[in-house]
Amino acid sequence: MIDYSKFVLKPKEEIILQLKDVDKIFLIGCNKCFKEFKQFGEEEKECVELIKMLRENGKKVLGCADIDFLCNRIITEKIIGKRKELNQADCILVNSCGIGVQTIAELTEGTIPSKPVFTAADSIPQGGQHCLSLYDEEGIHFRCAACGQCFLGLTAGICPIVNCAKELVNGPCGGAKNGKCEIASAIGQVAGATGKDKDCAWEKIYQRLNLLSSEQRVASSETVIRDYTKPSLKTKNVITDLVREKRFEGFYGGVYPLEKKEFTSQKAIKIIPEHKQVVIPLLQHTGCPAEPLVKSGDKVFVGHKIGQSKGFISANIHSSISGKVIAVEPRSHPVCPDKILSVIIENDGKNQLSPEIKSKPALENLSPEEIREIVHEAGIVGLGGAMFPTQVKLCPPKDKKIDTFILNGAECEPYLTADERVMIEKTEDIIFGMKALMKVLNVGKGYIAIEENKPEAIAKLRAKSEENIEVVVVKTKYPQGAERMLIKRILQREVPLGGLPLDVGVVVNNVSTAVAVAEAIKTGLPLIKRVITVTGEKIKDPQNLEVKIGTSFKDLIDYCGGVIDGEMEQGTCLLKMGGPMMGIVQKDFNVPVIKGTTGILVTSPSDIEFTLLRACIKCGRCLDVCPMELNPSNLGLYAEKENWEKMHSEGVLNCIECGSCNYICPSKRSLVEVFKLAKKEICAKLVKNPQSSE
Template sequence: MRRVHAFHGGVHPPENKAQSLAAPIQPAGIPPQLVLPLAQHIGAPAQPVVRVGQAVRGGELLAEADGFVSVPVHAPTSGTVSAIEERPVPHPSGLPAPCIVIDTDGADAWAPLAPLPEAERADPTKLRERIQGAGIAGMGGAGFPTAVKLSPGPGKTIETLIINGTECEPYITADDTLMRERAGDIVAGTRILADLLAPREILIGIEDNKPEAIAAVRAAADSDMEVVVFPTKYPSGGEKQLIEILLGKQVPSGGIPADIGVVCQNVGTAVAVHEAVALGRPLVSRVTTVTGEAVAHPGNYEVLLGTPMGWLLERAGVDSERARRLVMGGPMMGFSIPEPACPVVKTTNCLLVPTEAELPTPPPAQACIRCGLCAEACPATLLPQQLYWFAQGKEYDKLEGHNLFDCIECGACSYVCPSHIPLVQYYRASKADILARRRESEKADHARERFEARQARMERLAAEREAKRAERKRAAEAKAKAKAEAAASEGAGGTDDAQAAATADPIQAAIERAKARKAALAAGTAGEPADRLATLSANVDTIAKRLAAAREKLDAYDGGEASVAEALKRGVEKTEEKLARAEAELREAREGASEEA
């Protein structure tokens, strides 16, 4: 038996869980319209991939993940995309956000589902891709993309995988019923997560106020999974608190569980992982508790994501006369929804509709009496009353110095405060203020860099202009000087001759080249008689050939015009003369050569 540790503080608010546990999980049905926010998770909103008017089937991709810390959105049933616009979303601000609206057709036609083949399940990358591709974000309430949590990064080994079935917040029973009815799926999902992370131990943590869930999970669990039961206390279900309960280790301030080798996943997330991998079904529905005294049929509903809360509440039989407000989440950490048209999203674990008597308006806050009850209740061992003073004075440095960012906003301090001071509200506001100031100061730094870069550029450009101007001035001066010099030398006339020489040059050169060639030939005639003889005999041969051709022509020409015949005859005679001259020359040369020899 594992030793269970205790964390500091905590409170025991009335549980109020029995109301919604009377009936099993029931399907809520298909509403006429689904409103799917593009950001149902922490991180970048998904990017729509459908057009208005497009028909979609269940399980089809509506919007794809935008980056690593983001998840896609899928169609929960068949219908037509009727709008992609801003609609109110479940957020404490009540501000609208981009949503894809589907008019359902009631046929619930589904695109074929493709389970991940067994062979690919051994590949962690494929598994993570599938988990992200199925749109799975933490189902416990925060909505952090699950695939990111399952990528602890290089160098970090995961020793322990914790499946969180604590569900410590009053009223909520979604995880409880899920464990009772779908323990097999939870174990199958846990097995997939364990294959992915290869932890040394697998723990399933459940509070002792859920005996039926404990029995069901124990019966379904594999031998290497340990179901750990611990006493009920709020907020045991906080990730850091649960790790301390099960392992006795604290997550360092500002760190994440993976820093101490732990990954924590909600039971709902385990079921979603199982469905995505083994069935190929993306995350399109979730179990939501609908409870509160103003609800006629409290219970757990399997709700399609995007179902308007008002429609779901109508199904559960809400008495709007008695309902004081609509809370998403539990009474401790939940927030009021201003608009019942808001849709159920991936993080909607509970819709609480209390009456005035059940959850009365908090009485006016009194002055802090420094009783210290909040410090005793704080599960993060902070000093709430100290933080309260600093928050009032907006002393942000001191707030950070007192580890405001370790506050998990569980509300235990506000719960115990005898002066009814909404402490957690101060911390939420201060945290957001500090983050906003950080963003602003980053932006200011960025603006300063740009300003300085611009100043530097202006100076550089001015310097360049100045340099160019100086350059031009120098060039102009040099030109003027050259001109003046030219004008001065023209009087001497030296340049004129040179210019004439330059113009006459090509002709002169040609003449000189011809002279040189003749001289060379003459030198050759005198110097090399053998060559001269060869040239002359070739000359004789050529002329003899020419004479033969002319005679032939004369013979061939019979009659016709006399002048032509005369011309031919003269040509023959001239050629004969040429031949005789050439032969005489050759003879002379031969004689000269033999004389020399």
């Protein structure tokens, strides 16, 4: 990897001269956006040398903080705040680019002890380089001077501002000799210059213009005058503020993927005709699989319990149709990589309700325990996708006082509109279910959180909501719907790392879960159907559908008109269960809809594959978007070395697998996939050897 350092150490004399009046130094080094990844445990070479030099010159170095991306003020503040040695220091010496130094200097005005800040480094001018722009081809730098009046249309795509020493915009100065710029000999002295830097930009521009049609050359013959007002202070400040506001609205990080909800957001929920067969896996929840209660040949009814929950974290499974069990065997599952024991039922088309199904007494007459038992019996799990058994959430440990209930209608995943439609069409059930859940938990205050991009749902729920239920409109930002983010946004409470919402007195449930609860009480029906969105660019007629659990994905895609241009197969179609961000890629198009299926997404496969083989360029974007404030860049580099321990200590278990880092990564590294793997490995080790837990 090339050394893309953004700064170099100042001459020793200059550093020592600055520090003549100070004795005790606290050193802060930036791990550099472009510095090669260091092996953990090994200190940054420059800081080691710097410390040595300072000591040789009679200075005391009290401590050294090595931080990735000093410029990231929020994270930097947290890390430095913990360093107590800083109090005893006479000054802070910063080894970073100018932004890092300024960040630290600003922090000394408030959050960290007020000490003089000195800089040990000079920034290396990179000429407005950007993201992956360190490429150069044929001596042309792909850099952008951000001049505010792009000339590239006149210069055949070679930037004269970046590539010409005099930034000439009307043609060559005539100073080039043998294609080399007149400053060729002088530029040789500038650090880091390569031979290519010396080429005459205008000769290259001319060569390329020559390949093009005359028209562009004519345009190039007009006198061009630069307008130095273009990169105006106003635009710059306005946009900087805007971007900052957006980035930190509600919670740190997050991304803004294209919503693409317009495919289905206006389409009412359709109840689809039943299919001939359903495949109902006995594992449709977090925890232990349910035990089968039926065998091949058994007759079952709608709502018939076919799987018995086993253990505290588990859930009952019910038949979604009436008919005959034709097999109980392992089948492909949309979530688990291995085949899962499933009950396969052939539809008799009679839609006969199980005699056990009876509507329950009115809500007022039900005790919290009774409601909890109904929820348990109905096999209700979190329908937002996590599939955590709801009754477990309703049994908080005695020492945890729950004071707030949040109903999650954020639906921040792009494309998906099932929850949105449920909120519009089943408003009353939502309120009913929510009241039931609040009754179980005995909480006085409930919130319904909805992203601002669903005005109709907001209006409907506002109209129906009651005194102790407040509809909160949250910004459309991914992953706004994650529990932790909602709690922070609504209650300004921080769920501790490794903790659960109940640690801060909150229970969060999905809107569709509330509907299932309402249904279980009102009609007695267990969780046998749900609303999903079948969507994506490849779907002919995207829809919001109410489907029976166990219906195959393929049948539903066919119901929506099938796929556009070609076959429903891997290679031409990318099938995901869920949304594009957290959705799980499916290889088998015949997997069944389960309780946690929020949607079926069919798109074209991405043109560039995500892989860990592509190098991290340390651009820092993932740090900027990770809502859990982790360092996905470093975690990814540890994953390359399969260093699970280090990943554990760097907090990978806190990863909520939201996919923001994957989404933003310019190198398209498959970060989330390896984080999932690491979490699995770490958990396996913890189970085997609990002492290793920190």
